[in-house]
Amino acid sequence: MTTDVMMPALSPTMEEGTLAKWLVKVGDAVKSGDVIAEIETDKATMEVEAVDEGVVESLLVPEGAEGVKVNTPIARLSGEGTAAAPATPPQAAAASTPDVQEKKAESAPPPAPAATKPAVAPQALPEGDTDIPADAKRVKITVRDALRDAMAEEMRRDPGVFLMGEEVAQYQGAYKVSRGLLEEFGDRRVIDTPITEHAFAGLGVGAAMAGLKPIVEFMTFNFAMQAMDQIINSAAKSHYMSGGQIRCPVVFRGPNGAAARVAAQHSQDYAPWYGSVPGLKVVAPYDAADAKGLLKAAIRDPNPVVFLEHEMLYGHEFEIPEVEDWLVPIGRAKVRRAGSSVTIVAYSRMVAVALEAAEALAGEGIEAEVIDLRTIRPLDHETVVKSVMKTNRLVTVEEGWAPMGVGAEVAARVVEHAFDYLDAPPLRVSQADTPLPYAANLEALSLPSAPRVVEAAKAVCYR
Amino acid sequence: MARRAVKTAEKTTTAEQPDKEQLLAFYRSMLLIRRFEERAGQLYGMGLIGGFCHLYIGQEAVAVGMQSVKGPKDQVITGYRDHGHMLAAGMSPRSVMAELTGRFPGASHGKGGSMHMFSAEAGFYGGHGIVGAQVSLGTGLAMANRYRDDGAVAFVYFGDGAANQGQVYESFNMAELWSLPVVYVIENNQYAMGTSVERSSSETHLYRRGSSFNIPGEEVDGMDVSAVRRAGVKAAEHARGGNGPYLLEMKTYRYRGHSMSDPGKYRTREEIDAVRKTRDPIEHLQERLEGQGWLDEATARAIDNEVKSVVAEAAEFARTAPEPEPKELFTDVYVEADA
Ligand SMILES: Cc1ncc(C[n+]2csc(CCOP(=O)(O)OP(=O)(O)O)c2C)c(N)n1
Ligand SMILES: [Mg+2]
Numbered sequence: 001m002t003t004d005v006m007m008p009a010l011s012p013t014m015e016e017g018t019l020a021k022w023l024v025k026v027g028d029a030v031k032s033g034d035v036i037a038e039i040e041t042d043k044a045t046m047e048v049e050a051v052d053e054g055v056v057e058s059l060l061v062p063e064g065a066e067g068v069k070v071n072t073p074i075a076r077l078s079g080e081g082t083a084a085a086p087a088t089p090p091q092a093a094a095a096s097t098p099d100v101q102e103k104k105a106e107s108a109p110p111p112a113p114a115a116t117k118p119a120v121a122p123q124a125l126p127e128g129d130t131d132i133p134a135d136a137k138r139v140k141i142t143v144r145d146a147l148r149d150a151m152a153e154e155m156r157r158d159p160g161v162f163l164m165g166e167e168v169a170q171y172q173g174a175y176k177v178s179r180g181l182l183e184e185f186g187d188r189r190v191i192d193t194p195i196t197e198h199a200f201a202g203l204g205v206g207a208a209m210a211g212l213k214p215i216v217e218f219m220t221f222n223f224a225m226q227a228m229d230q231i232i233n234s235a236a237k238s239h240y241m242s243g244g245q246i247r248c249p250v251v252f253r254g255p256n257g258a259a260a261r262v263a264a265q266h267s268q269d270y271a272p273w274y275g276s277v278p279g280l281k282v283v284a285p286y287d288a289a290d291a292k293g294l295l296k297a298a299i300r301d302p303n304p305v306v307f308l309e310h311e312m313l314y315g316h317e318f319e320i321p322e323v324e325d326w327l328v329p330i331g332r333a334k335v336r337r338a339g340s341s342v343t344i345v346a347y348s349r350m351v352a353v354a355l356e357a358a359e360a361l362a363g364e365g366i367e368a369e370v371i372d373l374r375t376i377r378p379l380d381h382e383t384v385v386k387s388v389m390k391t392n393r394l395v396t397v398e399e400g401w402a403p404m405g406v407g408a409e410v411a412a413r414v415v416e417h418a419f420d421y422l423d424a425p426p427l428r429v430s431q432a433d434t435p436l437p438y439a440a441n442l443e444a445l446s447l448p449s450a451p452r453v454v455e456a457a458k459a460v461c462y463r
Numbered sequence: 464m465a466r467r468a469v470k471t472a473e474k475t476t477t478a479e480q481p482d483k484e485q486l487l488a489f490y491r492s493m494l495l496i497r498r499f500e501e502r503a504g505q506l507y508g509m510g511l512i513g514g515f516c517h518l519y520i521g522q523e524a525v526a527v528g529m530q531s532v533k534g535p536k537d538q539v540i541t542g543y544r545d546h547g548h549m550l551a552a553g554m555s556p557r558s559v560m561a562e563l564t565g566r567f568p569g570a571s572h573g574k575g576g577s578m579h580m581f582s583a584e585a586g587f588y589g590g591h592g593i594v595g596a597q598v599s600l601g602t603g604l605a606m607a608n609r610y611r612d613d614g615a616v617a618f619v620y621f622g623d624g625a626a627n628q629g630q631v632y633e634s635f636n637m638a639e640l641w642s643l644p645v646v647y648v649i650e651n652n653q654y655a656m657g658t659s660v661e662r663s664s665s666e667t668h669l670y671r672r673g674s675s676f677n678i679p680g681e682e683v684d685g686m687d688v689s690a691v692r693r694a695g696v697k698a699a700e701h702a703r704g705g706n707g708p709y710l711l712e713m714k715t716y717r718y719r720g721h722s723m724s725d726p727g728k729y730r731t732r733e734e735i736d737a738v739r740k741t742r743d744p745i746e747h748l749q750e751r752l753e754g755q756g757w758l759d760e761a762t763a764r765a766i767d768n769e770v771k772s773v774v775a776e777a778a779e780f781a782r783t784a785p786e787p788e789p790k791e792l793f794t795d796v797y798v799e800a801d802a
Contacts, residue, residue: 006508006509007508008507008508008509009507009508009509009510009723010508010723010724011723011724012513012514012515012724014724032501033718033739035732041724043724043726044724044726044728045726046720046724046725046726046727047726047727047732049504049719051501051502051504051505051508070508070510071509071510166656166658167656167657167658170657170658170662170729171656171657171658171728171729174656192658192662192663193663194624194627194655194658194663194664195594195595195624195625195627195628195655195663196627196628196629198629199629222592222593223593223594225593226593226595226628259514260513260514261513261514261565261576262514262515262576263514263574263575263576263578263579263592264574264575264579265578265579265591265592265593266514266515266578266592432792432793433796434792434793434796435574435796437573437574437787437791437792438513438514438562438565438571438573438574438575438576438577438579439565439566439567439573439574439576439786439787439791440513440565440786441565441786441787441789442565442573442574442786442787442789442791442792445789445792446792
């Protein structure tokens with residue numbers, strides 16, 4: 001009896017990896033728990049352990065092979081077939097043979113759209129965009145590295161800037177955003193904290209009051225709920241309450257929103273939560289250029305800034321201008337795609353969904369204008385209003401819940417400032433009004449998708 | 464209330480030695496968790512389980528030993544490393560595995576996943592994804608027990624990393640102040656993701672963490688199921704007797720990564736192998752049973768085969784069970800009025 005060892009998925013978002021190294025050779029006996037290979041993903045090198053026992057019959061993928069898809073057979077074990085074999089029902093034992101795998105492909109839930117969508121190609125910039133100098137050379141970089149570079153540049157520039165959070169130093173960041181920072185800046189400025197969000201957020205605010213410029217990383221914003229009191233009651237209000245004497249130049253940053261299949265307690269969009277608080281600035285970038293330029297601006301800002309990243313974007317590559325000290329001003333939205341039929345407003349990862357929908361709509365003769373809010377507070381409604389005056393139609397897209405949400409706020413501002421221009425009631429596309437479910441099919445149903453945006457856009461166009 | 468001295472390590476009583484039947488049951492139970500978790504890891508690798516999946520491999524003796532102490536009305540609550548606790552609590556491997564694959568017959572109808580499972584029937588209150596939250600919740604379970612005066616004890620499990628959260632200490636204070644019937648079990652597997660206890664804790668002897676609240680604490684070899692049980696009996700008696708909370712620090716170890724996507728660079732392979740070789744809770748018990756003449760090779764193999772087939776059957780069930788109907792997206796958000 002033989003068993004195939006499959007290329008494993010080592011993280012919720014992994015689709016393929018490099019088989020960096022074989023640690024066993026043909027003829028070796030392995031048992032469950034033995035490390036048989038090393039695999040590299042975009043985040044890290046990891047060890048693969050055997051689950052079954054047996055003797056290595058063949059290695060099906062050579063060392064160094066790149067782009068090995070999850071679930072392709074990488075090695076074959078011949079089972080010694082003693083204890084395990086007879087007791088294991090045939091289907092389960094065969095779970096790893098190719099034929100059952102095909103069945104699995106049919107019956108398995110379709111992966112959530114979030115997990116499979118390729119990076120949306122950077123759009124040609126519309127006329128009149130002043131952010132990126134026309135003659136600037138462009139380089140490709142992931143959002144993850146853009147964020148890291150932003151922190152590194154600001155730490156070089158200002159000795160008062162430091163980073164603290166769970167696993168930011170030795171582990172290099174739970175999502176590898178702080179990779180290399182400990183090595184460059186040492187443990188005085190790149191600080192691993194215990195799991196104590198409420199208190200380390202408070203420490204960050206206190207250090208900021210004393211004149212430092214802390215970057216407080218939350219492993220994800222879900223855990224910042226432990227710290228919300230310090231963010232809102234201390235960071236946001238102290239300047240006001242002190243009659244302008246106290247400043248809190250602190251940045252709270254980390255991934256926000258839904259990753260893939262991590263369920264209700266780990267998948268929430270906090271943009272509307274923080275967006276409603278005066279005294280805070282709230283930023284939620286989409287591409288690498290904005291991630292870098294806005295993070296640098298956030299670190300320099302004399303106010304507390306909540307900086308919402310997205311795990312699903314970390315690995316995406318975008319072009320970024322190669323200019324020294326690349327800064328993007330907080331508080332300005334960006335027209336990502338010009339169009340005249342309908343205005344679609346989105347932020348963070350939902351910009352990708354909006355752009356995908358716009359492509360599909362173009363195929364049906366509807367030219368959507370896609371606006372990336374980039375900053376949630378202060379909200380640049382002027383850019384949105386200007387667009388709606390042209391298109392007369394508004395669709396908003398957000399990953400969070402619709403009630404009291406960002407879309408509701410955008411729609412209210414449009415109604416306030418351009419009521420007479422609207423040819424249809426604005427529509428909001430959002431997460432279903434339930435906690436995020438774990439099951440793959442329900443998760444896919446729950447989250448906004450390009451087809452749902454297309455549907456909404458058509459509805460406001462009465463098509 | 465009189466101040467109590469903080470208990471230190473060792474000095475666990477030998478009030479009661481588990482007999483052959485009980486030890487064999489522990490052996491099977493630990494083996495079931497081990498094989499279940501190995502299979503879960505495999506299903507994750509095949510893409511059948513998504514999101515975060517935290518395996519309990521290495522820590523089996525804690526859940527199994529403590530569960531043997533639990534009375535019928537007692538409650539259990541833990542964090543996201545919960546599969547072993549649920550199996551030990553008697554939840555069916557099928558329902559746990561089917562929840563891992565996000566299918567309708569799963570313990571939470573596929574809506575919770577690995578980190579969020581519950582069983583009202585088994586007195587298992589979750590399954591919580593936010594580090595430390597279960598400590599206050601579990602103290603609340605104990606508060607209800609005290610309120611009703613029904614003699615039930617809440618068993619509250621959390622990790623060495625969770626032991627640094629502020630709400631843990633806010634809860635400790637109230638638990639002792641109000642003499643709540645709760646046993647706090649710190650599963651000290653020495654790491655919180657990539658951070659060792661030494662790098663995160665000013666007091667690394669976690670059993671002393673209750674001392675400024677006058678909660679007695681004890682260090683226990685969490686790799687020895689009999690030691691776990693002994694300590695558990697004593698702690699539960701203390702709590703049930705109206706004496707307030709008791710704190711057990713279980714020295715244990717996780718063999719696998721924190722979750723499936725842990726590159727594991729913060730410790731060496733040798734460190735893991737050394738624990739597996741010298742302290743493995745299952746092998747440890749197997750040797751002891753063999754030494755007593757209570758287990759021979761054939762019986763061990765028969766138990767292993769039986770456990771493997773239970774797990775294989777659960778995996779097959781979880782692989783083929785239907786997903787929730789689309790309408791389930793909107794159910795259970797609110798309690799439906801009992802019509
Ligand atoms: C409030 C909060 N902060 C951070 C996290 C991310 N996180 C999940 S598990 C974990 C480590 C916990 O370690 P420990 O308490 O020792 O338990 P173990 O994983 O070792 O069982 C962290 C930091 C979280 N889930 N919740
Ligand atoms: Mg731990």
